[in-house]
């Protein structure tokens with residue numbers, strides 16, 4: 322019996338050992354499969370890298386090794402906000418044509434600008450634009466990639482930016498500029514003849530930027546100049562911009578795109594993804610309110626017709642096709658207007674003050690011109706405002722040195738390829754000109770890092786030919802059929818607010834100016850006298866911090 326028990330125990334043991342060996346073999350064969358898959362992937366990836374480096378059609382163009390091999394450096398720059406600096410440093414090192422991605426080339430000349438963005442450019446917008454769909458439902462005009470569809474959409478939009486619309490918008494924008502001055506006088510204590518406390522000019526001008534543009538887009542401003550509780554908006558838009566910038570360049574962006582604007586975005590890493598959704602909801606709610614008000618007005622229950630941008634969008638109709646905006650398109654376009662309109666104007670004003678405060682003669686000349694042109698602040702209006710040459714030159718110089726869209730706007734070469742700067746560029750290549758880089762091309766802008774409004778005025782060392790050459794390299798609003806439709810509105814809003822600020826206040830640096838570079842910062846950010854931008858689709862600055870004194 323004992324012998325039988327012993328036998329059956331030893332049989333069980335044998336099975337156990339066999340099972341264990343099988344298990345181990347199973348595990349080791351799993352490991353083998355993983356190892357062979359990894360090895361195959363590695364071989365594949367090395368082959369891709371080798372191809373990109375040695376055999377790719379762009380292999381002979383110079384550039385940084387990491388950028389030739391992979392798109393990840395671009396994603397990293399977009400996260401850090403230093404893409405414009407990296408592009409500038411690359412052009413300084415490698416010359417006029419730089420390979421800044423495995424399949425991407427960067428240029429910095431007016432010829433390239435025209436070939437890539439001009440009317441007859443043989444390119445289309447890059448897929449990066451598809452991720453800008455923050456309002457989900459319909460693409461905004463900026464996202465429409467097909468050229469014919471884009472032209473159609475723009476035609477329907479254009480009455481909102483016509484001469485007449487601009488005239489109608491002026492009193493609305495003006496009221497916001499006046500409000501900014503009143504709030505500054507109260508808020509930071511710069512009453513008559515008295516220097517107030519130091520304040521962040523960028524923050525206050527941004528309140529104006531968001532208020533005037535939301536006033537035009539929704540018929541009711543975000544009221545940042547009035548209330549504390551709406552002042553989260555600029556930060557939300559900044560982080561949304563940061564998020565949307567890099568997501569569009571992810572090598573797997575096509576997989577992420579369908580999730581944009583859905584609840585899944587809430588689970589994307591980081592606060593910026595959530596903020597992006599928060600902004601979308603805010604803009605959509607304001608739009609719904611505006612549509613409701615317009616409906617009531619049409620039914621006879623509302624007040625007088627308000628001729629803001631939204632009014633024009635709502636009543637626009639394409640003359641040939643009869644196409645009108647759908648609610649979703651309105652949603653997308655008003656969201657775009659807020660994003661496109663507010664921060665650009667803020668940056669133009671703040672960069673001017675940052676440099677002007679360091680070159681007092683610039684600020685004094687500008688102040689004199691404005692105060693002489695308008696005996697009282699009630700007189701500040703067009704057309705007089707459009708005939709102040711120094712004001713215009715200062716704004717041009719500000720847009721040159723700190724372009725609100727500093728990075729490249731990506732374009733993809735169409736089948737058949739195209740010629741850029743005498744080079745045949747194959748179909749499918751991403752091409753672009755960074756506004757920041759071309760605006761610092763010393764061939765067109767001597768002493769490019771110096772803020773010199775005089776370079777925009779013929780005489781004083783600049784002749785008409787030089788000015789014309791310079792103008793060809795100047796593109797803060799983009800060029801061609803997909804350029805900024807709000808350009809004239811932007812000039813108007815910038816001029817109005819500058820005229821009011823300079824008319825009413827004296828400005829000075831008191832303590833640290835803020836906004837410039839620092840010795841401990843990265844390459845390209847070391848100059849303390851240079852206004853720093855963080856490129857997250859729009860260039861975001863930090864400062865300046867100033868003191869003001871009202872003269873009335």
Ligand code: HEM
Nearest residue numbers: 462463661662665666725726797798799805806807810811
């Ligand atoms: C200084 C201020 C501004 C600058 C430098 C600027 C610059 C630009 C640039 C470079 C583009 C082309 C973007 C691209 O292709 O990706 C653009 C597009 C656009 N901008 Fe502006 N912008 C400014 C202000 C405004 C304002 C105030 C508005 C509206 C009132 C506006 C509305 C638009 C719209 C709707 C588009 C899209 C146009 C299209 O795709 O056809 N912008 N802007």
